């Protein structure tokens with residue numbers, strides 16, 4: 568692992584991709600080939616011959632990379648595979664706990680930090696309340712307080728899933744909705760300075776869809792994740808990639824208009840999905856609240872033709888059956904347009920785990 572000194576102002580990875588990053592970020596690795604070999608080993612035990620075939624590297628290059636990764640404790644030889652003619656080939660396995668990542672979810676009233684291994688499995692977590700209208704300095708201090716007991720020499724970095732709008736490429740939070748002290752705050756720089764670790768910042772909704780897509784593999788290509796917490800937002804997976812948009816600000820779906828004469832929203836507009844939903848939820852009208860989310864999801868399905876919908880966030884986890892019913896009732900009924908709807912199995916950890924996976928994504932490469 569590369570030692571870190573001072574602030575690195577280079578953008579963290581490719582803003583338009585996540586775990587499908589074609590070019591891994593070399594802040595973590597000695598080289599591209601190491602990342603490609605690790606990326607191939609991530610999906611299961613492989614032989615050196617498999618690695619050469621799938622990576623396009625020469626057998627000699629694979630041998631060298633594998634030797635290095637074994638010496639570093641990232642890969643281990645584990646059993647053999649018979650291939651008919653010739654001697655059995657040695658299998659190589661990724662050592663999941665050889666490196667770790669931290670992920671954080673920042674809600675308007677709570678901070679959650681999880682520790683994951685290279686497989687993305689959550690090993691530990693810490694949760695603390697955040698004061699109302701918290702300032703950047705308060706947040707970074709609280710983040711450090713939760714991260715410090717989880718520190719480990721195997722840590723690759725820290726991912727932060729934050730309330731948008733923000734710029735994923737620069738790590739600057741521009742105007743987080745309903746957090747007035749957050750205007751053009753260089754969160755990544757502040758957090759790296761305080762923690763002394765590489766940091767990646769993304770919207771909470773993007774982190775959440777990264778977590779879902781990481782779990783399900785590459786055949787899961789077109790999906791929306793609807794996060795209903797203190798606000799409403801969506802993460803978009805389109806054609807196998809997280810869709811962040813031109814300013815990495817896609818998914819502010821909570822602030823699209825669902826009722827022209829609707830209530831005033833924290834964003835300054837009226838009749839936003841978030842405002843109409845929260846008003847119904849606060850009044851205890853669960854049927855109305857879930858119908859708003861259902862209608863919003865049906866609109867997204869019409870617009871994007873996604874075939875998977877994942878519901879997440881505190882409000883959903885409190886009433887999962889009601890939200891599922893609200894969404895299912897609103898979806899198109901044509902049999903040739905099936906849409907799978909479910910609640911995230913990662914429950915309260917989905918954003919924080921996804922933020923850690925953003926760090927891990929930079930660790931794995933794919934063949935060019």
Ligand SMILES: [Zn+2]
Nearest residue numbers: 822832834839
């Ligand atoms: Zn709004």
